[in-house]
Amino acid sequence: MTDHDASEIFDVVVVGGGPAGAIAAADLAASGRRVLLLDKTGRIKPCGGAIPPRLIRDFAIPDALLVARIRCARMVAPSARSVDMPVGDGFVGMVNREHFDPYLRERAALAGADLRDGLFERISRESARLATVHYRSGKGGEEHRVQARLIIGADGATSTVGRAEIPGHARMRKVFAYHEIVRRPAETGHDGARCDVYYQGRLSPDFYAWIFPHGETVSVGTGSARKGFSLRSAIRDLRADTGLDACETIRREGAPLPLKPLRRWDNGRDVLLAGDAAGVVAPASGEGIYYAMLGGRLAAEAAGAFLATGDARALAQARKRFMRLHGRVFWILGMMQWVWYRSDTLRERFVSICKDKDVQQLTWDAYMNKELVRAKPAAHARIFFKDLAHLFRWVSP
Known part of the structure; x- marks a missing residue:
């Protein structure tokens, strides 16, 4: 650690460079704030990759990032009977998180955020006005520290920031998601414009399994909160059932997903959560990208108000505004999952x-x-x- 590190002062340090963190960093940097965006490179979140038109419009996502355009969803029952749900006008975009997340981080950097490869460790406080963020980077894991008026934790469902700063975070209920990205040979017959969703207990006892097209590849995944249920075995069976068992496996990824927004997203002082760290993944559907990006934007707006006034009560506005917009939807989806799954x-x-x-x-x-x-x-x-x-x-x- 160097003295230069300790003397660096940022308005905001954003921990986590997924959709929530990248959007928060980009919005704050564009507004003239000095922002550090910390992200540990090399990890790709398991995700079906669906993004709705609202997201594409609100966050100006370029066509080049869309690897597929979905015009139908096929719902598959335990009996193997299926129901097609055509989208109608328009389409649902599909993105590959391997490319989507780095694009958002780079956009934050272009807006003026300082993007660094770093692993967050902890927060310490030597003064009432500034918090010290400790992180490690480089092959040797060199320790660094910087100071900030505010920390935004966007570091996932098992958020290190959240567990240290937000009471009850460690008890957040989660479902574990797992998927395999496989190459899609033309002869498999899978429709590149259709998402298949499997509501079968053998593939998930309390959630669902999916096959989502990503252009030349396919995401084959499932999720469950039930301990002992083998997600890998379920995906092996699903691939065998659908002719994808012989396809090349490009990568495998797993991660926990939150099941419910936390009751509190800030510590009333200098920490605010966003994205999965705040619990904003939709029940029943597992949709998270749009809600993460919206949460990042609302976090940036709440952070801006806090920085302008010094009033920590402004941080609570991020959750209040999110729940005002989408709390009813989350409640309905939660009830639907509890009743039907x-x-x-x-x-x-x-x-x-x-x-x-x-x-x-x-x-x-x-x-x-x-x-x-x-x-x-x-x-x-x-x-x-x-x-x-x-x-x-x-x-x-």
């Missing part, structure tokens, strides 16, 4: 519901635009009574 009998009926045109339209409207559709109360009422009918077995699946 408990057994194969219920999963069979859930897939049956997906045949309904009202369900399909409202699902895609809400997903594509990230807003609950309030203008169709009659359709909502029909869906409610159809759900009851399937849940209580008044109709056959």
Whole structure:
């Protein structure tokens, strides 16, 4: 460690260079703040890679990053019966996190953030005004430290920042996700414009499995919170069932995903969380990229208010604004997962519901635009009574 390291002072140190951290760093740097973005290179998060049109518009994602355009989702029941849900107008973009995350980090650097390869270790405080961030970098793991007025922890579901600074973070409930990126030979017959989602207990007892096209490759994955369930065995079976077992495996990745937003994202002083570290992965669907990037943006805005006023109460606005926008959606998706994912009998009926045109339209409207559709109360009422009918077995699946 050098004296020069200790004398460096930043407005904000962002720990973690995934979508949440990169967006927070880019927005703050663009507003004129001095920002350090710390990221440990070499890790790729397991992710299906779906991004909705709302994300593409709001965050100006270039077409070159889209490796596929999805126009249909196929829902597969335990009986192997399937239901296709066409997207309709438009498409869902697919990205490969191997390229998507570095692009966002580079964009943050172009906006003025200082991007460094570093492994965060801890925070210490020698003064009331500044916190000291300790991190290691380089092959020898050389220790460095810098000072900051604020730290944004965007370092994943097992956030080192969160566990040290936010009460209750270590008890965050998680599902473990695992996927394999495999090369997709043309003869497999997999539709490059369709996502396949498997609601089968043998592939996941409490979540779902997926096959998502990534252009020349395919993401084959699953997730579960149940201890002892073999995710690798489930993916081996899914690949064998779908003709992907002979395909070249390019890489394997696994990571925990949060199941519910934390009740608090800041420590009331100088730390704020964003992305998976704050728990913003949608229940039932596991969608996280859009919510992480939005969370990063809201964190940047709350950070800007804190830096301008010195009032730590401004940090709480990030969570309040997020939950005002999406708390209801998260609650609905959580209830849906609790009701329908408990057994194969219920999963069979859930897939049956997906045949309904009202369900399909409202699902895609809400997903594509990230807003609950309030203008169709009659359709909502029909869906409610159809759900009851399937849940209580008044109709056959």
